Amino acid sequence: MVELKTEQSIARMRDAGRVVARTLQAVREAAAVGVTLTDLDQVARRVLAGAGAGSPFLGYRPSFAPVPFPAVVCASVNDAIVHGIPDGYRLRDGDLVSIDCGAVLDGWVGDAAVSFTVGRARPEDLALIEAAEAALRAGIAAAVPGNRIGDIAHAIGRVCRGAGYGIPDGFGGHGVGRTMHEDPGVPNEGPPGRGTKLRAGMVLAIEPMVIAGGGDDYLTDGDGWTLRTTDGSRAAHAEHTVAITAAGPRILTAL
Template structure:
């Protein structure tokens, strides 16, 4: 079932999204050469505590995971696409870092992600991230009343494929509201005019995941969580929680 949110409920989700935005801004500011991924997770936890918010990531255990997730953010470095576990790895100059996080405030969830370069950027990495951000913007722009899920998917996939990038199989965006993951799924590639028709009050997390090597395949790391490119190429992940409204798409996870 897809729940249509009232104006008050969208405002409540905006508060959760505001916390998510602050976490991402904080982590991006803290991330630097020699800083550990665990330190980034600690910085995110501090923002959650200050806001009185909960984490939908901590101890989350979907069907594919052998163990609960042990952190409040995902930190995916270089060839890690998504779901990287923060550990003692210290960031190096030129690392491509993806950070995904969520927050729960008064029973409502927000979810967003950014990718950025630590230290000195390489042109290929900058182009990868810029294309992912363009795909996200296109997906959001397609989320209008009367459109369909496939229109969002087609907008994302068209930009990714035009850039020569791979699109991760089996993973994409999702509905969000009282829980972080709700129906429906929002694939990162699809046919326009297909799927659920969009109505005012629907909320989605839209999240392009692009693979630089052009392949769509991935593998799971030994930790049981981190998803890696099969060819060792780099990946970028960006995401916003948005609402479909009669006035157009509303981004809920800006700081």
């Protein structure tokens, strides 16, 4: 069931979204050659704690997962698409890093992700990240009352496919509210004009994921969480929590 949020609820979600934005900013600033992914998770934990916020990631265990997620951010490097578990890996010059983060504040959730490079960036990685961000912008622009979920999916897919990139099959965005994953699902590709009709008060996490090699398949690591490209090519991920309003889409996870 899709829950419509009041203006007051959206304002509370905006507070949670600001915490997410500050956390992602702090993690990105801390990311440097030699820093471990665990170090980045600790940075995120400190920001969340300082804001009096919890993490919807820590301890989360969906049906597919063999163990609860052990961190407050997903840290996915190079060929890891999403759901990477922070560990002792030390960042190297030229790495492409995707960080996904959530916050729970006063019972409301914010969820966002960003991709960036460490050290000297490869031009092809910058192009991949820009495509993910452009797809996110296109998806957000389609998130208006009267449109349908398929219009968001179509806008995202058109950008990703137009750039020649793959889209991991079966993964996309979702509703957000009191919990991290609510109805409706938001695919990253599909026909326009179909699916749930968008109404003011809906809040969605819109999150394109792109695969440089052009394929849509993925492998799951032995940890049961990390998704990787099958061809070893790099991936990027971009996400915002967005409220649908009569005045247009409102990004809740921007600074």
